[in-house]
Amino acid sequence: MQTVRVTYAGGQVTGDTGRVAVPLGRTVDVVVTSDVADEIHLHGYDRSANVPAGGSATLTFTADIPGVFEIELEELGRELTQLRVS
């Protein structure tokens, strides 16, 4: 079990940003805290979750596809982090 935490506040992204290494096959919880309401989207795996303004949302998935995948705030088009699954 691996947890990736990212916070979006005041236009800045903090936390596990950049590129996070994830071993192939691991189950991952991506916890996003945001001060604006948006949809978090994990590309490739194509998972989404809505995050409320001032709250958090968690995406849970099993990393069974190798590659580098972006997690984005969909409406804002802001990249939060990249997961490197290998």
Next chain:
Amino acid sequence: MISAHGVGTRTDLPIPVELAVTAATLALLISFGVLGLLWRTPRLRGGEAGRPLALPGVPGLLGAARLVVAVIAVVVVAAGFAGPATVDRNLAPWTFYVLFWAGLVPASLLFGPVWRALNPLRLLHAGLARTLRLDPARGVLDLPARLGLRPAAVFLAAFAWLELVHPSASDPRVVAWFLTGYGLVQVAAACVFGRGWFARGDGFEVYSTLLGALAPLGRRADGRLVLRNPLDGLDTIRPDPGLVAVVVVLVGTTAFDGLSRSSLWRDTVPPGPLVGTLGLVAVTGVVAALYLLGTWRPDPVRGPERAPLPAAFAHTIVPIAAGYAIAHYFSLVVFDGQQAVVLASDPFGTGADLFGTATRAIDYAVVGTAAIAVVQLAGIVLGHLAAAVAAHDRAVKLFPPTIAVRIQYPLLAAMVVLTCGAVGLIFAP
């Protein structure tokens, strides 16, 4: 979808360091090997080479294929304007960036200058010229010969800017507007300058024609369809003015595509179109500088009828450009190309399922990461091999043996740097 680069659901993993070192070493060994083997008379026969093929011609096949491509182009633009507004449900960005732009590479390398044969803009121009009573072949004005292929270089650079720097490159409406604008400008230019414009000003057609020279299928100087050594095909590329600009833009923009996906770039550089533009221009400038350092020197036996050295050797960069494209776009075509097929079943978001693929998802298991790494490196290394051999043969064709050897050192050095640069880009985390 990833806002930075056209479309893409996934980026490749960096290749393992052992593979990177192996590839770079191979590039060096190939270059020394080519110099060491030192054939003294040119071996490539260019337009004379090839074994004639007896392919049964199906009358009307080409016309039908052109019509199909034209219909697909119209559907893509229509879907871009009127289909679903988000890129994940609209086939336009996927078809344009993946099936067309990235897919043009394998299609041309295997079958020749496919886009010259299928370009729907040529059809459009032919029809428009007839309606407006313009001469389709000669147009109204002459395009100055000294411009050469530079218009194509400009349009390729504009497309690269759209794909790599524009903040909404993957937005279906943006894609539709770009395609419409591009088509209008190209057809208007062809009305003015005649259909010869397309072979000099349509960036996509010029790209396909250059890559297509490397195909095993080609046309001999006497017009017959032949099976030939790709290096002979490469030798037929004419040293037109502007060829240097085209190959430099192709390599530079693909290199920037790779660079801007790396952590190095993303962590150091603030996001935004201004920085992106500067980066694209800078990387293209570096490639230009490398190539010119390799080739720009006084020609010791220059005759008035000979092209300047940078143009005379520019065709040798085409295999390197092909290697860069394979390395960066192979997995994109294999994975994200599937999404275009999925979305084609419901082009306007009406809930249709025309081809039965609407409920499918991208199958990421079709190719493994090891296979991807091998394809990437094979593309780069084979591209370097073809480039080095082509450069040596051109040198012995143009110069007496002693000068031919000297002339190659800087060019081969530039090629090694470009090739190691390609390896570095797929190695960088």
